[in-house]
Amino acid sequence: MKLKTFKKGVHPEEYKFLSEHKTLERLPIPEEVFIPVHQHIGAPCRPLVEKGQTVKTGEIIGQSTGFVSSPIHATISGTVKTIDNFPHPLGINGLMIHITGDGKDEWIKSFDETSNWENLLTDEIVDLVQKAGIVGLGGAAFPTHVKLSPSKEKKIDTFVLNGCECEPYLTADHRMMVEQSEEVALGTRILMKALNVSRGVIGVENNKPDAIAAMEKATSAFNNIEVIPLKVKYPQGAEKMLIKAVINRNVPTGGLPLDVGVVVNNVGTAIAVAEAVTKNKPLIERVVSITGDGIKEPKNVIARIGTPFQNLIDFCGGLTDNTVKIIMGGPMMGITQHTLNVPVIKATSGILCLTDLSVIKHKEYPCIQCGTCIGACPMNLLPTRLARFAQVENWQMAEDLGILNCVECGSCAFVCPSQIPLVQRIRIGKLRINEMKRKAKLATV
Ligand code: SF4
Ligand code: SF4
Incomplete structure (x- = not known):
């Protein structure tokens, strides 16, 4: 069968083999975290805590300052040591809430599962998603509650779950689909209810057959959710390309998925939504792939937001001697890092460590007009x-x-x-x- 895809694009070497079979591991609770007030598209948060204040895990510590914004929560329990500028993985110095832990990881509340999410109204689901601080975890970090609030004129009929993970090396979404397929399916159903759509489509590239099988099994009881295997091609995870690939609709130039009746979310986002809506649990952790030939033991870890990159590198056995480049994200769209003293943020899908053997030394030549x-x-x-x-x-x-x-x-x-x-x-x-x-x-x- 011919696999679906979009036109054009490229097929870089995948390098997924380094971590695609590594099961999720939970990183030990860090001794300190640095939580940026700005880790999403939109307005930064306003800190709600002061130096010296004690906080519990899951407590709100930064409030949204606009509709396109997202709150932040304490990711460990402890004391606010300072609120100051620290190195941010986006390459700037950014305002962060620095918390030193008390070693107890004491939560603000217990997150007993609620069973009646199907009785919630759309607005109630969107409100829970907003309060949980959920943003797109594929890397874009666009506040999810905004995506779930299209204007009345935009008729949404299809929800697309993005399981492509088309960037080379990265395997976080892959592992979540394999190991947490039920949660991904639950999040998909909740997102469909929030958007009031009856059609759900999950696009997964064909280099993840175990993820495709797991998602097909987890959604087999729901006739309105279809898993579509896709030809492996970059950048299929970009929303416009994914929509073309799975349902053959063209998002107009300068337009948004909403313009063709679609909302797209990522696999990790779906799990975060499931936890927010069924357990009222805020987004305080995410899955990060630590990979590349420059890390001794590539892994997929669940890390608290605000944890310094150095902790994740240490957890994977450290860097190899010839590591020359660290990137947050993948090699195509990731951001080069100049220090490991930057924290995991909501958009940290991976930490890619490359050696002098894998980094191409670019020497630029004149354009030869080849097209x-x-x-x-x-x-x-x-x-x-x-x-x-x-x-x-x-x-x-x-x-x-x-x-x-x-x-x-x-x-x-x-x-x-x-x-x-x-x-x-x-x-x-x-x-x-x-x-x-x-x-x-x-x-x-
Ligand atoms: S980076 Fe921009 S210009 Fe280059 S291929 Fe991608 S969309 Fe086109
Ligand atoms: S047309 Fe020029 S810029 Fe484009 S691929 Fe060829 S050499 Fe590179």
Whole structure:
């Protein structure tokens, strides 16, 4: 049978074998955590605690400051040591609540399972998801309650669960689908109820046959949920590509999945939603793949948010002597780290450790006009021209050619024979254009 997929894209070496069979392990409770007030798309949180205050695990410590925002919770019990700027994995110094643990991991409440989620109203489910601080755990960190609150004009008919995990190396979603398939299925049903849709689709790339089998079994009692195996291709986990692959709908240029009646969520998000709605449990931990040839023992671990990367590296036996690069996320869209003193945040899907053998030393050559980048771009853009206009700061031309539609998948840079850092230049261009737009908007207020 021909597997479904989207047009264009690339197929980088997968390297999943390093950790795909490693069962989930729970990291020991850390002695201290650094919890950023900003770890989601949207407005940062306002701290609700003060230096010296004692907190319990699961206690709210930062309140949302807008609709597109998400609260944060204490992930260990202990004392707030300080609220200050610390290194953030997004490459900045960010405000964080530093908690030193009391070693008790005392929770704010017990999370006894409730059985009547099916009687909850849509608004009640969305409220529980918001209060639990749930954001997209695939890496985008967009607040989930916002996705579950489409405007009345947008008729949503399909929920798509993203089980692609198309980035090379990463295996966190894979392990969750294999080991926590019932929770993933429950979260899928809750998300479908919150959106009032009768159709659920789970897209999983065909390099995870055990995950496909587990999800088929976990959803076998529900005729309205279909598991669709997909051809392995990058960036199939990007929402627009996934929607095209599983239900053959085209999200318009500049549009959102909502415009074609779809909401997409990730596997980890579905589990977090299930825990929030059935147990009223906040998001205080996530699954992280620690992998690459630069880590002694690759693993998939459940780590408390705010745990320093160093703890996870130590738990995996440490770095190899020739490790030269650490990335948060995968090699295509991840963010290079310059210190291990950064905390796990809600968006930390993986910590990739690469050696001097695996890191390609890029020497850039002139563009040979081969058009390969155009052939790879899943958004039908002209990467070579976008990168050029961004480099010469011709913002108008870059915008006219659709630079803001770039999903920053990195496929263009991956295939470029001249090793031109196309996506890096396009990313900088997008940042500058968005910044100018924000300033222009502020000036008119
Ligand atoms: S231009 Fe953007 S969307 Fe197109 S391949 Fe490059 S990074 Fe991906
Ligand atoms: S793939 Fe590289 S060399 Fe070829 S057209 Fe694009 S930027 Fe130029």
